[in-house]
Amino acid sequence: MVSPLVCVKRVVDSSSEVVLTEDAQGVDGRFAGFTMSAHEECAVELAVQVAAAEGGQAAVMTLGDADAVEQLRAALAVGCTSATHVVADSQGFGPADVAREIAAVVRDHEAAGTPHQLVLLGNDAADSGDFQVGIRLAYELGWPVVNGVSNVSVADGEVTASGSGPDGHETFRLPLPAVVTVLEGGVQPRYPTVPGRMKAKKAPVEERQPVATPAGPSRLRLVLPPPSASSVQVLGKGPEAAPAVVDLFEQLGVLP
């Protein structure tokens, strides 16, 4: 039986304009709304699939402010069965701090008799894009780690993980316990059912405090790139613009 833990992060939905907080230390999501990273949606799906195949249960955790429970409930609605919320302002946590907090949850759950032999994370968060929490977590736990894979399965105490590499489709096989970070693309995250949503609303969430004071990220400030003035040249409207388009192709030398 394998009961994976999947780690998610509440991030600003950046499909529209990005606005910074007044202290320039974060992205202001008051108007844009929040979501979990695309890679993490796939990690949740893989955790649920592994748990189902192995007769275990998928747990989800996050570190974030009180509102981050929304992302935990989103994961509960699609098949995770327990949730842990480290309640803290994630903005003050660097990658090493987050890795330490996840490791503390893993150790405490093991001590409580609910071990996680596999921890799944997104390859990188949509906001901070650090690419390193999973690897730092592996070093904290002394477990092997595979990064940026799209498919994960477990059998006979081993995890097989695969994804696209620079030379082709690569497969890794490593013993459990292990850490795996997931890239979007290998699985299609499932939509929550109405009963799933209802169950998630009522599910208990384990709340805990951070185990240590964060050292913080090495961030000085966030800035927005300077807006570029639009200099678009409109070639025309509708199909009548086709000759101008092909002229452009010829001008750029892209017509074979």
Place this chain on the structure above:
Amino acid sequence: MILVLVEVSPAGEAVETSREAVTFARDLSAAGGGVPIDAVVVGEPDDALVKTLATYGVRRIHALTGAAYDAYSGAAWAAGLMAVREKAGSVVVMAAGTSRGNEVLAHVGARTGLPMAANAISFHGLSPFTVTRQVVGGAALEEMQLAQRPAIFSVAGHAVEAKPADAPADGELVLETPEVADADLVARVVSTDEPEPDLSGALKSARVVVGAGRGAGSADGFDDLLELADLLEAPLGVSRVVTSLGWRPHHEQVGQTGSRISPDLYIPCGISGAIQHWAGCSSAKAILAINNDPDAPMVTKATHAVIGDLHEIIPAINAEIRRRRGA
């Protein structure tokens, strides 16, 4: 000394993003008064690769050789990189911001307990050393201080243009066989399958990319777009919504969680231009947006645009190309 991890293609050439990273390192070296640049490659390079790196100003090429490096392991590569770094005493360890580059540097960061900055686009200030890097898919920038040594960071793809140095270096080759602990070989590649034809590699290296978004309308709405792609000998690149709806496979996705492309011409059709998509295509030299909405972000950010229904415009373009070819 500045140490750059250089990734090598199956054909034995330094990949473009690594040559960009070495170019970035040269700017850093110049700002630091001519700090030498060394490179680390995995496997024994041929003479042409040594010469290429020398033309980029690399003083010494450290080649990690031995059975420990036969199959990829991020931990093993990091162990080798750190062994070279400790011997040579570099103050900076850097790589291209690829999946390999970011992964190996994250291992180095975890082993040293030092911060690592992913996807830097510039540096400003050497003391304390500060880099600016892309976050939120490039929609925002973070100024990040890397005050301790070594400073560990990767360079975002296309943040600089890969250019040979004005004065080539001698390019001495040093074969290295640093020991790798068994624990660092546990998570290594056990098999590599040939990539399917037209995986994302075709997108990343294409001169022209035809893009398609929600405006395609359905999984059956791509015929004209695929014909245009065929006429231009270009791959198709799609927005996330297209793959989420299952209309096209994920390896065609352009954006923050898909491929990042830098063609001479990108032709996004029916793509509104959400930040996540823009993160993947903003390096295109020219963009021809085809969209119903003249105020869509993709249109206002494009170099050229045609306003209207792609299902009327694309067939007309295809017909015009065929007409000029006399077909």
